[in-house]
Amino acid sequence: MADIIILPAILCGAAIGVYEAILLHRDVTVPTHRFGHTVQALIYAVIAVFFTMNAPFIYNTFSFLHSVPLLQHVIVFQIVVGLITVVKIHGASAAIKSTNIGISVGMKETWFHSFLIGALVVVAPYVWPFIATVMPAWLQ
Numbered sequence: 001m002a003d004i005i006i007l008p009a010i011l012c013g014a015a016i017g018v019y020e021a022i023l024l025h026r027d028v029t030v031p032t033h034r035f036g037h038t039v040q041a042l043i044y045a046v047i048a049v050f051f052t053m054n055a056p057f058i059y060n061t062f063s064f065l066h067s068v069p070l071l072q073h074v075i076v077f078q079i080v081v082g083l084i085t086v087v088k089i090h091g092a093s094a095a096i097k098s099t100n101i102g103i104s105v106g107m108k109e110t111w112f113h114s115f116l117i118g119a120l121v122v123v124a125p126y127v128w129p130f131i132a133t134v135m136p137a138w139l140q
Helices: 007-027 031-053 055-061 063-067 074-095 111-132
Strands: 097-100 103-106
Touching: 007 031, 007 111, 031 055, 031 074, 031 111, 055 063, 055 074, 074 111
Parallel strands: none
Antiparallel strands: 097 103
């Protein structure tokens, strides 16, 4: 049975969330939108990476996933989580827009940014073994 991975998932998720927050400062101009989106981006990134890094554990725990068409492999499950991440990031940026005298201000994240974060969520479990070699023993 696969073990659950907690600390590495939190660390990788937080790193991706911080990276997204850095990108947000370029994409988002309204400070309150910046703060709110940063907080939810950090939380969501940790949750999404937790799912991708623990996909084998999830598959062993919830055996009905083996019978779901197109979700019969762990990598497909991870890619679906990444695609959900892309839609969530881009959807959040499109949903929260404000206008100032007819000029749209605020969030204007690009598709590239959304796909980049989604890809990082998917590859996190495959990159972690390389990162783990330089981490303290308690985190490995």
